[in-house]
Amino acid sequence: MYFFMKLMNDGGPIMWIIMGCAVLALFIFIVKVFQFHRDEISVRELLRGLFNVLQREGIVEALTLCDNTPGPVAKMLSAGILARQHGDKDIRSAIDDAVLDELPKLERHMAVLGVIANIAPLLGLCGTVMGMLRAFEAIQGEYFSAAAIGAPLAQALLTTLAGLVVSIPCQIGYNYLTSRIESMTLDMEKAALELTGFFNRKAEKSAEAEK
Numbered sequence: 001m002y003f004f005m006k007l008m009n010d011g012g013p014i015m016w017i018i019m020g021c022a023v024l025a026l027f028i029f030i031v032k033v034f035q036f037h038r039d040e041i042s043v044r045e046l047l048r049g050l051f052n053v054l055q056r057e058g059i060v061e062a063l064t065l066c067d068n069t070p071g072p073v074a075k076m077l078s079a080g081i082l083a084r085q086h087g088d089k090d091i092r093s094a095i096d097d098a099v100l101d102e103l104p105k106l107e108r109h110m111a112v113l114g115v116i117a118n119i120a121p122l123l124g125l126c127g128t129v130m131g132m133l134r135a136f137e138a139i140q141g142e143y144f145s146a147a148a149i150g151a152p153l154a155q156a157l158l159t160t161l162a163g164l165v166v167s168i169p170c171q172i173g174y175n176y177l178t179s180r181i182e183s184m185t186l187d188m189e190k191a192a193l194e195l196t197g198f199f200n201r202k203a204e205k206s207a208e209a210e211k
Contacts, residue, residue, distance in 0.1 A: 010151065011158040014127030018120060018159070022166045025116045028109045029173045036180045039071035043187045046074060047194055050081075054198065059085050072102035072184060073191050080195050091199060095192045102188070106181045110174070117170035124163020131156030 008015045046069055053061040059081065066078035076098040083094035134152035 007158060010154045011162060012127060012130065012155045014123055014130065014159045015162055018123050018127075018162045018166055021116045021120055021123070025113055025166065025170045025173070028113050029177070032109065032113075032177050036177070036184070039184070041069060041071050041073065043073055043191055046077070047191060050077060050195075051198055054081070054202075072099075072106065073188050075102060076188050077191055077195055080192065080199075084199055092192070092196055095195070099188055099192070103185070106184060110177060110181070113170060113174050113177070117167050117174050120167035120170065121163045124160045124167075127159025127163070128156040131159065
């Protein structure tokens, strides 16, 4: 703890700003990881169960299955089934509306994490400039000594290092979470196509049976 506080004090006020960004980024990353872990499901198994109950007109049972399944895919499928139950011929619009509602939830706070990854090196550079200015002031002073420029140079190096140490993991975490969002978005698109295809085939069979 003493070593940590010494580093923070040697780095100056910029170090505390960088540390605040690091804590915020870590909090966002943990929250998003738990969110995606909670929403992770087997889309194939969910669709198989839905198609089984929908094949025998179990609309209520299908909606209950969607309600008991976490994640945006289940909510999107529920919107499509509800639209079909209400007699809408084009359920794709209902599905698209549900997707538009779910995507912001997936992307929430991601922009903040991306901003931290981008500005952390700039904050470190700002601290470096401040440290170098202090070093030049010490050099121009009346009582110049090597010890006088030690603290400013330490500030310059520490803030640069801190900015990079925060930025690199943030960028890796941002890319990882973005890939998870893209994967879940792709699952939603595939599930939407399979649900609309199922209802279209069912409607064609019903039309042929009536003939």
